[in-house]
Amino acid sequence: MKHERGVRLQPDQEGVFTMTIRSAVSILLVLGFTVACGSKTPPVARPAPPPPTIASAEPARPPAPPEPVAEPTVVPPEPVPGDSISSASLDDLNRSSPLKPVFFDYDSAEVAAPAQAALTENAAVLKRYPAWTVTIEGHCDERGTAEYNLALGERRAVAARTYLVSLGIPADRLRTVSYGKEFPFDPGHDEAAYAKNRRAHFVITAK
Amino acid sequence: MRMIAAVAVAAFVTLRAGAQPPPPAVPSAPQQPSEITTTITGEGGAPPRLAVPEFIALTRDAETQAIARTITRVLFDDLTFEREFALVPRDIYSTIPAATGFSDVPFDRWRELNADGLIIGTVQKLPAGLRIEVRLFDMRSRQPLPPSAFGKEYSGSAANPRLYAHTMADEIHQSQRALRGVARTKLTFNSDRDGERMTGTIENRSVKEIYIVDYDGENQRRVTVGKSLNITPTWSPDGRSIAYSSYRRGQPNIFISNIYQGTLEELTKTAGNNFTPSWSPDGTRLCFASTRDGNMEIYVANRDGSNVRRLTNHPASDITPTWAPSGTQIAFTSDRTGTPQIYIVGADGLGLQKLTSEPYADRATWSPGPFNEVAYTARTGPGNDIKVISLATREVRQLTFGEGTNESPSWAANGRHLAYTSTRSGKTQIFTMARDGKNLKQITRLGNNYQPDWSR
Numbered sequence: 001m002k003h004e005r006g007v008r009l010q011p012d013q014e015g016v017f018t019m020t021i022r023s024a025v026s027i028l029l030v031l032g033f034t035v036a037c038g039s040k041t042p043p044v045a046r047p048a049p050p051p052p053t054i055a056s057a058e059p060a061r062p063p064a065p066p067e068p069v070a071e072p073t074v075v076p077p078e079p080v081p082g083d084s085i086s087s088a089s090l091d092d093l094n095r096s097s098p099l100k101p102v103f104f105d106y107d108s109a110e111v112a113a114p115a116q117a118a119l120t121e122n123a124a125v126l127k128r129y130p131a132w133t134v135t136i137e138g139h140c141d142e143r144g145t146a147e148y149n150l151a152l153g154e155r156r157a158v159a160a161r162t163y164l165v166s167l168g169i170p171a172d173r174l175r176t177v178s179y180g181k182e183f184p185f186d187p188g189h190d191e192a193a194y195a196k197n198r199r200a201h202f203v204i205t206a207k
Numbered sequence: 208m209r210m211i212a213a214v215a216v217a218a219f220v221t222l223r224a225g226a227q228p229p230p231p232a233v234p235s236a237p238q239q240p241s242e243i244t245t246t247i248t249g250e251g252g253a254p255p256r257l258a259v260p261e262f263i264a265l266t267r268d269a270e271t272q273a274i275a276r277t278i279t280r281v282l283f284d285d286l287t288f289e290r291e292f293a294l295v296p297r298d299i300y301s302t303i304p305a306a307t308g309f310s311d312v313p314f315d316r317w318r319e320l321n322a323d324g325l326i327i328g329t330v331q332k333l334p335a336g337l338r339i340e341v342r343l344f345d346m347r348s349r350q351p352l353p354p355s356a357f358g359k360e361y362s363g364s365a366a367n368p369r370l371y372a373h374t375m376a377d378e379i380h381q382s383q384r385a386l387r388g389v390a391r392t393k394l395t396f397n398s399d400r401d402g403e404r405m406t407g408t409i410e411n412r413s414v415k416e417i418y419i420v421d422y423d424g425e426n427q428r429r430v431t432v433g434k435s436l437n438i439t440p441t442w443s444p445d446g447r448s449i450a451y452s453s454y455r456r457g458q459p460n461i462f463i464s465n466i467y468q469g470t471l472e473e474l475t476k477t478a479g480n481n482f483t484p485s486w487s488p489d490g491t492r493l494c495f496a497s498t499r500d501g502n503m504e505i506y507v508a509n510r511d512g513s514n515v516r517r518l519t520n521h522p523a524s525d526i527t528p529t530w531a532p533s534g535t536q537i538a539f540t541s542d543r544t545g546t547p548q549i550y551i552v553g554a555d556g557l558g559l560q561k562l563t564s565e566p567y568a569d570r571a572t573w574s575p576g577p578f579n580e581v582a583y584t585a586r587t588g589p590g591n592d593i594k595v596i597s598l599a600t601r602e603v604r605q606l607t608f609g610e611g612t613n614e615s616p617s618w619a620a621n622g623r624h625l626a627y628t629s630t631r632s633g634k635t636q637i638f639t640m641a642r643d644g645k646n647l648k649q650i651t652r653l654g655n656n657y658q659p660d661w662s663r
Binding site: 107135143144145146147148150151152154155175176177178179182183185201205 | 410412415436438439454457458459480482483496498503524525526527540542546547567569570584589590591614615657658
């Protein structure tokens with residue numbers, strides 16, 4: 001209710017504001033006219049003071065030898081200069097994770113719509129940095145068994161890779177590894193934690 | 208003296224200290240039979256009742272007395288473990304005076320106890336180790352001095368007195384019950400107990416290293432120092448090597464650690480990911496899961512990594528194989544029906560059959576003879592439990608019932624016990640139980656401990 005009332009008040013406030021601006025403009029116009037009419041003396045040109053001569057205080061020097069010409073530095077063609085991502089170390093790069101993790105449903109390695117969106121973003125990043133090679137880690141939540149989860153994690157990693165390859169990323173830039181349920185992202189024991197742990201995690205291994 | 212002469216024991220077993228396992232017992236040219244064939248039986252088919260008074264320290268120093276106490280306690284536990292004997296509680300015979308040697312055992316007093324057998328042992332400290340003698344007296348005999356049904360003498364290092372007791376227990380089980388005891392077996396497993404962190408990763412990840420432990424939870428020792436993820440360890444049949452999967456090179460590969468030589472071999476060196484090794488019963492080959500051809504399939508290779516053959520060929524995932532004791536078949540997990548189930552395939556890749564029909568089944572482990580069974584992890588609710596399926600009748604028995612989640616079963620060498628992991632005490636710990644689900648025993652307590660494998 002409060003919110004709705006606030007919205008209804010807005011046109012009134014805007015009207016008041018416009019009125020205020022209009023009156024301010026007319027006052028300024030009146031003032032400007034008064035000042036222009038009041039000044040009758042023409043402006044007088046005065047000579048500017050000479051610039052200070054510092055060189056005269058010291059004996060004259062021979063001109064400095066020309067600076068050696070700097071060797072032209074080879075600019076890497078990719079990526080664009082001034083890019084903070086290109087200058088970061090691998091660790092910093094992975095810490096800021098320009099590649100988004102991809103999440104999976106329970107007991108599933110299917111790349112669903114949200115996962116497809118994340119992978120499309122990742123594919124765009126990988127196309128911008130064609131030198132990067134990436135390891136895709138497949139992870140599982142703790143409810144499955146340790147051994148079978150190694151297979152499930154592998155399938156998740158491979159599913160993410162297959163989707164990236166379908167978006168035009170060369171397969172030889174993408175390695176897969178399964179960690180099963182060995183490295184949960186969230187150590188919790190509830191669905192919120194499980195959902196974060198059923199993931200494909202991207203690690204940049206070379207750039 | 209007359210009694211000692213009557214005991215015809217001439218077998219000497221040398222025990223070595225520390226990391227060295229006992230070499231096979233080599234009798235030193237026995238002049239008399241080294242095995243005594245008398246068998247003590249219980250009344251009416253009941254397990255024989257045994258009394259195990261404290262071993263007699265022939266040298267009276269504190270160290271020898273401590274060793275005598277340790278051996279007695281460990282022997283008592285080892286003999287209890289197989290449930291082949293009924294051990295008379297020790298407080299019942301605490302009033303019977305202790306002997307100073309075999310010559311003054313008060314047999315009349317021991318007869319009042321109504322035990323079937325009496326184990327008397329002596330411990331003597333020598334300049335270079337120990338000399339230990341043990342005899343099992345047949346208390347049902349009407350002779351004035353009960354005859355010895357089992358007797359043996361051991362000499363060797365004083366470094367690990369428990370090993371003397373384990374050896375005695377195995378030999379008593381063998382001679383009296385024709386049973387292969389497991390007192391000298393060990394478990395291997397992986398653990399995060401040392402709290403070390405993985406290097407070269409941004410996320411905070413704990414390393415897992417491979418450990419070994421005596422079957423009773425004693426002598427826990429670390430095997431790997433990879434500061435990496437090391438999982439699914441498995442004993443070679445001779446107990447001298449452990450194969451496991453390690454991520455130390457980034458991709459998981461299978462390594463073989465020869466633990467008594469301190470050498471490391473690499474079974475798989477391919478680009479694929481290689482998981483869950485399992486030894487053939489003769490130790491010459493291993494089967495494992497690998498993605499070398501793109502999909503997770505089961506492979507067999509010689510121990511040196513040569514002659515790799517693919518056993519499965521299916522777009523689903525196949526993992527965690529286990530070899531049948533016969534060496535002719537392999538059980539493994541596959542999700543080709545949509546959920547993971549246990550399958551069996553011939554070691555030649557033929558004769559595939561589905562074994563389980565569970566909501567979810569994993570980590571098969573094939574029982575040694577005489578039991579023709581496969582144990583596995585089954586989903587029974589929010590967590591998992593251990594089940595056993597008979598290969599003859601396909602009858603399924605459940606051994607754990609929802610206390611925590613229970614996973615990764617592994618049979619003992621005689622098929623009478625299982626090791627597995629359970630969260631019933633909080634963290635993930637290794638437990639052992641009898642094949643009927645009874646006699647639960649917690650083996651590990653530090654950190655989290657996973658994927659036990661019981662040595663042959």
